[in-house]
Amino acid sequence: MICSMTAFARADRHLQGYSLAWEIKSVNHRYLEVSPRLPDALRGLENGVREKCRKALARGKVEVTLRYQQDDSEASLELNETLVKQLSDVSRRVGDIVQHPGQVNPMEILRYPGVLSSQELDVELLQREALSLLDEALQALIDTRAREGEQLGKLIEDRLDGIGTQVEIVKAAIPRIKEAQRERLRHRIQEVVESPDPDRLEQELVLLAQKMDVEEELDRLITHVAEVRRILKKGGHIGRRLDFLMQELNREANTTASKSVDSETTAAAVELKVLIEQMREQIQNIE
Incomplete structure (x- = not known):
């Protein structure tokens, strides 16, 4: 399986209250570079997040963001009924003492510290749920990477086919080019020397043939x-190996271009370099 390093994934989970x-x-x-972004209440997850990413991924710059939201509509508020009764009794007694009876204002009692309290957050449970969701x-990220990698593999295979075509073009042209060079050299020498030395002429032809x-x-x-096809078929973490092979392919294409003495082989060498560069750009995204 070939995996791309460029991908995006999201996973949600709705629980009671959050x-x-x-x-x-x-x-x-x-290399692999993991950047966790966590809410303050769950900062303790950072090491666990990094460890899970290291086990699941080999390369890539990875931003991992956790969003936590408490559901206000389901927020659990606890009423301290004992304290409310005590405050109500005290309010009435104060009213009797100052001879100013009246109804107790519930909102005033609710503002008193300790009357209302929210349910404490179970951090351990929240961390377990968060890691499970991670x-x-x-897995969704890996699946996306695999789908992208499959497409990259097909693009690279197309370029490999193109390289094979250009190699065949150059091979087919070599005999014709050699013969044309021999005739061109023979005519030039004859223009300068009326009776050229056959041995000397043959030596020059051999040197020319070696250069081209x-x-x-x-x-x-x-x-x-x-080798590229074999590695693609094998799959896995192959990006660095393929990148090295692109350098080797480019070296051979450059040498072929430098030895070219014919427009057809020059055009083929240029096309080779274009195909290799296109592959190299794609391979930069392979894990």
Whole structure:
């Protein structure tokens, strides 16, 4: 399986009184860099978040954001009825003492400290739920990465086919180019020397043939293409290996271009470099 490093995933969970949501965004990076963003109440999760990301992912710059929201409509308020009765009795007694009887104002009693209290947050339960939900978000991210990676693999395969086509074009042109170079060199020498030395002429032709010989470069291109296909088929964490092979392919393409003495092979060498650069850009996103 080929995985892209560029992906986004989200996982939500609604529980009694609150809701949790993880958002994970990853982009290409040389190594794995995890940046957790957590609410203050759940800062203690940072090490656990980093550990889970390290186990699930190999490369990429990953932003992991947890959103926590308490549901006010389901917030549980506890009334201290004993304290309310005491305050009510005291209010009445004070009214009798100052000879100013009246009804007790409930809102005034509610403002008294300790009359109302909210249900304490179970941090341990919240952390367990958050880590469990993180597993779901990470799996969704991996699935997205795999789908993106599959598409990248197809794009790279298309470019590999294109490289194979250009190699065949150059190979087919080599005999014609060699013969044309031989004739061109023979005519030039004859223009200068009426009776050229056949041995000397043959030596010059051999030297010219050696300078323009790209058979080794083409063979290495074919070998590297086969290796790229093998690695793509194997899958896994292959981004760095493929990046190295792109450097090797580019080196052979440059050498082929430098040895070119014909417009057709020059055009093929340029196309080779374009295809390799397109692959290299795609491979930058592979984990």
